[in-house]
Amino acid sequence: SYELTQPSSVSVSPGQTASITCSGDKVEDKYVYWYQQKPGQSPVLVIYQDTKRPSAIPERFSGSNSGNTATLTISGAQPTDEADFFCQAWDSENGVFGGGTKLTVL
Amino acid sequence: EVQLLESGGGLVQPGGSLRLSCAASGFTFRSHWMNWVRQGPGKGLEWVASIKQDGSETYYADSVKGRFTISRDNAENSLILQMNSLRGDDTAIFYCARGTRGFLIATDGFDLWGQGTLVTVSS
Numbered sequence: 001s002y003e004l005t006q007p008s009s010v011s012v013s014p015g016q017t018a019s020i021t022c023s024g025d026k027v028e029d030k031y032v033y034w035y036q037q038k039p040g041q042s043p044v045l046v047i048y049q050d051t052k053r054p055s056a057i058p059e060r061f062s063g064s065n066s067g068n069t070a071t072l073t074i075s076g077a078q079p080t081d082e083a084d085f086f087c088q089a090w091d092s093e094n095g096v097f098g099g100g101t102k103l104t105v106l
Numbered sequence: 107e108v109q110l111l112e113s114g115g116g117l118v119q120p121g122g123s124l125r126l127s128c129a130a131s132g133f134t135f136r137s138h139w140m141n142w143v144r145q146g147p148g149k150g151l152e153w154v155a156s157i158k159q160d161g162s163e164t165y166y167a168d169s170v171k172g173r174f175t176i177s178r179d180n181a182e183n184s185l186i187l188q189m190n191s192l193r194g195d196d197t198a199i200f201y202c203a204r205g206t207r208g209f210l211i212a213t214d215g216f217d218l219w220g221q222g223t224l225v226t227v228s229s
Contacts, residue, residue: 001168033215035151042201042219043143043151054217086151090212093165095141095153 002091004098011104012077020101022070022087030089032070034063038083046085047072079105108132108218110202115223122192122227128185128202128220136160136180139205141216142187144198144225154200155187156211165211170196192227199224 005023012018022032032050035043045054047063050070060075074081082105087098114126126142142154155176156165164176175188185202199222206214 031212031215035216037151042221043216044219045215045217048215048217084150088151088153088215093156093163093211094167095143095156097143097151097153100150 001094002089002096004087004089004096006085006087006098006101008099009102009104011106012074014079014105015076018074018077018081018103018105020072020074020085020087020103022072022098023068024070024089024096025068027068027070027089028066030091032063032065033088034061034072035086035088036081036083037086043086074103077103077105081105110204110218110220112200112202112220112223115200115225117226117228118192119229120193120227123188123190124192124225126187126189126200126223126225128187130183130185130202130204133204133218135178135183137207139208139211140176140178140185141203141205142176142185143201143203143216143219144196145201145222146195146198149198152198156205157185158211159207163211189225192225194227197225197227 034047037043050065086100111129141156157176173191177186201222202220203216204218
């Protein structure tokens, strides 16, 4: 079965750029989606179809997908961005999530 | 207001059954694929099941195949997950999530989530 691998944690200083990777075999052939989940809350879609951003999501969130790695980039990270982030793709008709990355902003 | 509202969670003994519901409002429910996603305590997200707009296609994670059944009632704007033969590792928050309006499920992600309902499987 298809697998997506994320680092368990990423740390960034406020105002700096955070990059969270999502690795999978030829992941560039699939659309990748990114979700942010804050403690006690439901996940929120922050990037869809690799690079697109829902209208309610700040411009500092961006995505890319090439080769075996998709990347979520947060430019100018804010303390409010601290959360768990999950990547997701479809393997045929089966949904696949990465294990999640805890982003710490301090 | 556009929202999904899950219900039906609770405590159940191993081997038991539970039926989860998700009430959709504020959007054209029948136009979207719908999904269930779960999250075990302190764990990541796990896709559980998906159903096409008209209910003609359903897909399941291997971990629940043969035990769980996803269905929908477009007249009532509701999504159902019937869970049988429950096990301890089914303990999780179960989220209802909206999928694509497209013909193929893999054309989009989950753009709307409910607040979740907690299922605890324990004796």
